[in-house]
Every structure is written in C-alpha cells, then in structure tokens.
Amino acid sequence: MPEWLPTVLATIAGLLSTSSFIPQVVKAWRERDTRAISKHMYVVTVTAFVLWSAYGFLIGSWPVMAFNLLSLVLSATILVFKIRNDRGKSSGARTPREPAMARTG
Numbered sequence: 001m002p003e004w005l006p007t008v009l010a011t012i013a014g015l016l017s018t019s020s021f022i023p024q025v026v027k028a029w030r031e032r033d034t035r036a037i038s039k040h041m042y043v044v045t046v047t048a049f050v051l052w053s054a055y056g057f058l059i060g061s062w063p064v065m066a067f068n069l070l071s072l073v074l075s076a077t078i079l080v081f082k083i084r085n086d087r088g089k090s091s092g093a094r095t096p097r098e099p100a101m102a103r104t105g
Contacts, residue, residue: 010061010063010064011063013063014064014067018067021071021074025077028081032081032085033085034081034082037082039079039082042082046076049069049072052064052068053069
C-alpha cells in the first residue's frame, strides 16, 4: 500500500464528516430554532471531538487533528446556539409542563 493512501483517505473522510455539520450550523443560525436538536447529544459530540483532537496530536496525525478540531468548532457552535436559544425561551416563556392560567369569565 502506498504511504500516501492513508492520508488521502483520512483527508476525504475528514472533509465529508466535517462538512456534514455545516448545514446544521447554518440552519440554527438563520432560523434561531434549535428545539429539535438534542443538547445532550452535542455535549457528547463536543467531548468526543476534544478527545479525538488530543489523540490526533498524540499520534502526530494532522488529518485527525485538523478535521476533529474543525468538527469541534462546528459542533460547539451548534451547542452554543442550543444553550442560548433554550435560555432565551425559558426566561419569560411558559413551558409546556406549566399549567395554563385559569380563565375568568
């Protein structure tokens, strides 16, 4: 196997997996609607990208480092939008679990 092949495969895989976050970032930014996004899932994802980036640094693999750092930035952006939007909606907005005010007649 040629020496360059693993780097090319890692680069293509990194481009594809990292670019998969871009539509979600754009949608969350434009629409300011993150209700359908799981905060817990993105906390786990951000943590995983931190660990993968550290792993890439330790083994000296620039594709693993670079693409996981880019994915970290994109997924952290989505997480920040989610947290910010959840806080904005909870301050002053009635949650579905709160009973509606009784109507007077």
